[in-house]
Amino acid sequence: MKDEKLTIVTFLCNWCSYEGADKAGNARLSCPANIRVIRVMCSGRVEPQFAIQAFRDGASGVLILGCHPGDCHYKKGNYKVLRRTILLKKMLKQFGIEEDRVRLDWVSASEGERFAKVANEMVETIKQLGPFHPSENLYSKKN
Numbered sequence: 001m002k003d004e005k006l007t008i009v010t011f012l013c014n015w016c017s018y019e020g021a022d023k024a025g026n027a028r029l030s031c032p033a034n035i036r037v038i039r040v041m042c043s044g045r046v047e048p049q050f051a052i053q054a055f056r057d058g059a060s061g062v063l064i065l066g067c068h069p070g071d072c073h074y075k076k077g078n079y080k081v082l083r084r085t086i087l088l089k090k091m092l093k094q095f096g097i098e099e100d101r102v103r104l105d106w107v108s109a110s111e112g113e114r115f116a117k118v119a120n121e122m123v124e125t126i127k128q129l130g131p132f133h134p135s136e137n138l139y140s141k142k143n
Contacts (some may be wrong), residue, residue, distance in 0.1 A: 003132050008061040008122055009054040010035045011089040013043040015067035015120040016108045021119075023112030031116050035063065043067065043104075044077025048088040051102055056134055061101045061126040067117065068106040078106070100125050101132060 012018040024031055036059075036135040040046060043066025043095050051062040064085060085104040092099055103122050107115045 006034050006060045006123065006126050007058065008032070008063055008119075008126060009051075009059045010063040010065065010119070011038050011040050011046045011050070012042045013066045013073075013077070015080045016041055016067040016071065016106075017043070017115065019109035020065070020107040020111045020115040023110065024115045024119075027112050029112060030118040031119050032125065035119055040130065042074045042077035044072070044074060044080035046081050046084065048084055048091060051088055052091070055057045055097065055101075055132060058132075058134070060129070061103070061122060062134040063119065063122045064102070064104045065115070066104070068108055071108065074089065077122075096130070098129055100129060117126060 002030060010020055018037075021031075021037065043064055046064050051064075054062050064081060067073065069078050069082075072078045080106060085102065089099040092102065097113055103118075104124070105118045107118060
């Protein structure tokens, strides 16, 4: 199985996780090439339908990284994404999609090594699950 078919859409909060990813890159840490970064101002901005759309568009996994609880630039955004991720996983289960295809974690701006570790762990999880193939009836694109 080729890794390039295992695309992981990764939502990174602007203030912590994106900076952590940048720090990992500057430190030349080993990070997977198959993650696709979407920078959001706050992880609390990530809605369940964003992940569902990523799956519809062929992603095999979704990784959401935000500030550590209590450290959100917008006060409660990371608590909001925590609640939404719990809801998302329940929805995915109803659709027959493995819950492990979605991961929420916390990475601060100074945690480049943690970013690389979490990203690599997510890739390994998705490799074990295999590529995601959306069924035609649930996830077909509407014109």
